[in-house]
Amino acid sequence: MNFSNEIITVPQQGEDYGTQQKEEPELIMPAAFSSLYKEFTANEYIAYPIGFYKNVKLNDTDQEKMAEIISTLSGVPVDDLLNKSNIKVNLSADISYKKFKECMKQADNLIGGGSNYSENSLLNFSCVKITYEEAVESYNLIASTDKFTGAYARLFCDYIGIILSILPVFIAVAVCLKDRRAKMNDLIYARKISSFKLILSRYFAIIIAVMLLLLF
Structure with missing residues (x-):
């Protein structure tokens, strides 16, 4: 970035x-x-x-x-x-x-x-x-509290957060399509569930998996 x-x-x-x-x-x-x-x-x-x-x-x-x-x-x-x-x-x-x-x-x-x-x-x-005095005060606050890296870290997290919230949707849909092409219903016993619930559950599962990777 x-x-x-x-x-x-x-x-x-x-x-x-x-x-x-x-x-x-x-x-x-x-x-x-x-x-x-x-x-x-x-x-x-x-x-x-x-x-x-x-x-x-x-x-x-x-x-x-x-x-x-x-x-x-x-x-x-x-x-x-x-x-x-x-x-x-x-x-x-x-x-x-x-x-x-x-x-x-x-x-x-x-x-x-x-x-x-x-x-x-x-x-x-x-x-x-914004006045010159207010701009200087803001700069000094960033320099003394954030040490500059904090401000960039928040900006980076904002961009990454947007990407991570959208990306799992495509992954969940791709997994569903792959299962359908592989005819997984014929290989495993599965209960009936709506496509919306299936994609939503996989979406949240992928989000949790991604967050765990980021945390650890």
């Missing part, structure tokens, strides 16, 4: 150190509200309830509840929001961050969870540039 693009170097003044997610209410609140209102007007809410993309459409009752949340945040009457009146809807200036997060939590629950408005996902609306 080539980690040449992941070389850890001492930060220099004037470089671009990338971005990071940071809880900055003045950035999160207007961006998250704008996103929620846009999804509300289209009645199409993006969510990842179990890690997979889902386009959620709310029924009339839940859409009205969402309008109440937006009304609380903007001060615009619910009827105007539901009737899609030609008005400008902005986040109210006197809404506290605590109240804002409570409203976002309610919105996330209406959508079904896993939306852009969950407590953890709100940080995605606040990406700020």
